């Protein structure tokens with residue numbers, strides 16, 4: 001034991017290179033301080049990783065913090081700060097008796113900040129104040145970027161332990177940064193007596209790397225000069241660093257500062273446990289004794305020192321003149337010490353990042369298991385893509401994708417400056433405010449008022465992202481007692497508009513015109529129509545029945561002013577339409593229906609925590625789901641097939657628009673498959689990824705059985721247990737993250753919709769044409785068969801060789817290659833009977849051909865999967881079904897009415913698909929939609945066998 005005490009007599013303090021709660025709680029630390037001469041402690045992310053994951057000592061506090069909603073990162077912060085505070089208190093007597101020069105405990109800033117000067121400064125300030133102990137050192141890596149932070153913080157009076165020093169040159173820079181901080185304070189008349197610092201020079205890691213580089217010389221049995229360098233480079237480096245220390249702090253310039261009370265910055269020997277068991281276990285201790293130094297030692301090295309250490313005063317100054325020879329010899333052997341130390345620094349940062357990541361993953365796992373049923377969970381099986389998935393996770397962690405995502409780094413997606421700017425400006429959705437009380441209060445107060453005024457209905461007028469979240473809410477939650485019934489209008493079909501009109505009592509209806517751009521033709525036309533209807537009914541002040549949700553400065557804002565809307569809810573311009581559900585777009589209609597939006601946002605916040613910047617990809621539900629979708633797509637499994645349990649069956653409408661419009665571009669994309677019944681493995685090709693989202697309260701046994709069979713057949717399956725209906729808040733957030741990340745994996749910008757405009761343009765051209773001729777110049781039908789007019793792009797021309805509609809359809813469907821999908825796109829009001837027929841039809845296609853199918857009505861799909869149809873891969877076959885509009889419904893202020901608009905939309909999109917060379921047909925069902933649809937289906941069924949025959 002005397003050896004330990006003797007060290008101090010030789011001017012060296014020994015510190016403990018370890019900190020655990022066990023050591024604090026058991027009294028071991030106190031004993032070491034009071035009885036064994038311990039004078040300080042260092043910690044780092046690897047030390048905390050071992051401490052926290054290697055014991056149960058932290059579990060009680062973790063549980064408490066988790067129950068308060070702490071993130072893994074916040075838990076880490078709280079645990080480490082608590083340990084450091086306790087250790088500081090134990091070392092306080094040493095600090096006091098050494099007049100503030102010894103008795104320190106070091107706490108390292110996040111290793112992720114090693115290359116970030118500004119954030120290192122702010123994080124060091126935050127930690128220093130959080131620990132709130134004078135004998136706390138904040139540890140900052142001595143990287144190029146760290147040095148200015150170190151100088152600034154020392155100047156501010158925050159004491160710093162500079163870590164990860166491997167080269168003598170860098171050590172000198174760090175010492176000079178200290179001198180310059182002291183000099184600045186003195187120049188400004190500030191006291192320097194409390195300014196202290198240590199510079200941690202790492203030893204054993206230098207030998208580990210140089211020895212491995214030198215190993216190529218170890219065949220000659222000690223005869224080659226390089227072989228003699230084994231195990232010599234670290235100590236030679238330390239000797240040279242110490243010589244520099246003496247020169248810098250022995251200079252007249254320093255003397256002048258010392259006279260003002262300045263303390264030298266002590267070199268601290270770190271990484272002092274011997275890694276090569278063939279070497280002496282005290283090689284980095286006995287040789288490094290020197291005045292004004294610290295040696296930080298792990299437990300075993302302390303024990304070894306107490307047991308058999310032999311100290312030599314000033315050993316560090318022995319044979320200093322021989323140290324340069326080591327470096328000369330190294331150079332001769334072709335080993336560049338600058339490269340070695342550069343590599344060590346990078347590896348050092350990486351090592352701490354890895355420990356930090358592992359710790360975050362472990363804390364996240366603990367968090368999830370402690371929350372148990374209180375949290376939604378996600379489990380994935382990857383089929384044959386396991387290796388690819390794991391490699392992708394590792395690569396994304398390495399690239400710090402999670403933290404870059406939350407920092408809204410646009411270069412994750414695109415690197416050209418204008419696009420990057422637009423991407424950055426589209427990332428507002430990623431911020432879930434810590435406190436959403438104000439939003440909740442504003443919206444619930446508003447909805448209570450509306451309810452109290454006697455309103456009974458609310459009609460959401462909008463398209464795509466602005467309306468489909470309301471469609472989900474309507475179908476999932478229903479109206480709470482006393483609240484407004486929500487109806488969504490996103491269909492320009494006259495029958496659909498009339499249908500809405502017939503289901504409401506206009507006077508007691510609040511219309512919400514929801515449009516981010518404020519210019520979407522459908523939305524604005526709906527508004528004009530209903531406003532005029534109210535005027536016609538003699539309502540004095542129709543504007544009070546309208547509210548707008550839109551971006552500041554949009555045309556809708558002006559319209560709302562002009563028509564004296566009751567209110568305008570302004571959207572954050574950085575939240576795009578598809579990603580707007582957790583803003584006013586989704587929340588206001590839900591509040592009016594009486595949905596508990598506070599609980600909904602709480603669940604989104606929970607998902608935000610689980611998918612946080614510090615949670616490694618493998619444990620990060622949102623990000624990992626994105627990686628799974630992206631990697632599957634890259635391997636041909638681009639059909640994201642939703643299997644939704646009964647209570648949340650409508651979630652797919654919203655997810656479809658998010659996934660398809662965000663990713664379907666540049667010839668790539670994820671194809672959301674919503675509404676297909678789950679089948680046996682033999683009805684699927686190898687192009688599927690199944691995502692099962694289920695509420696535990698639903699009966700999921702049949703789906704689960706089928707999914708197991710699909711899993712066994714090699715399909716990847718993601719299972720998401722959604723805690724409750726209200727936890728869809730978290731699902732919205734999960735899917736937004738996942739979509740953005742999937743977009744990154746496949747290499748597209750998930751925030752634009754470059755091809756939507758094509759159909760809009762075609763529609764506008766057609767409307768202009770109509771304005772001139774009061775009719776559309778229809779293109780020639782490809783054929784008239786069994787009473788149906790069929791139009792088709794030239795890519796499908798061969799279908800006209802058939803004489804009956806059943807054979808025509810079979811011929812069209814047989815154009816589908818494995819991996820293609822078939823989209824059924826009806827442009828009419830979807831009644832139950834029509835839905836049933838179309839659903840049976842798509843299922844028969846899937847079952848016969850093994851191709852994926854989608855079914856969405858127009859014009860809804862134009863703002864959902866429409867972008868994917870035109871911009872995505874050329875793997876789609878499109879069946880547009882139209883009926884002849886019988887009744888025209890005027891749109892005030894427009895020459896055309898809804899029937900004309902509706903026709904122009906279906907025709908406009910048909911033309912866009914045709915222009916793109918897609919395989920598209922348009923079937924006109926004439927006036928009697930129901931009769932013709934039934935006939936069509938029965939004729940198709942009759943020729944059902946043709947499907948398989950053609951394919952084989």
Ligand SMILES: O=P(O)(O)OC[C@H]1O[C@](O)(CO)[C@@H](O)[C@@H]1O
Nearest residue numbers: 464465466515516517520577863
């Ligand atoms: O909210 P807005 O601007 O009316 O847009 C509605 C929808 O149209 C699109 O802009 C294009 O389809 C979608 O992204 C959006 O959800």
Ligand SMILES: O=C[C@H](O)[C@H](O)COP(=O)(O)O
Nearest residue numbers: 017042044200205270271272
């Ligand atoms: O400050 C202490 C260092 O982080 C520690 O000594 C590193 O030691 P290692 O090289 O054994 O990991």
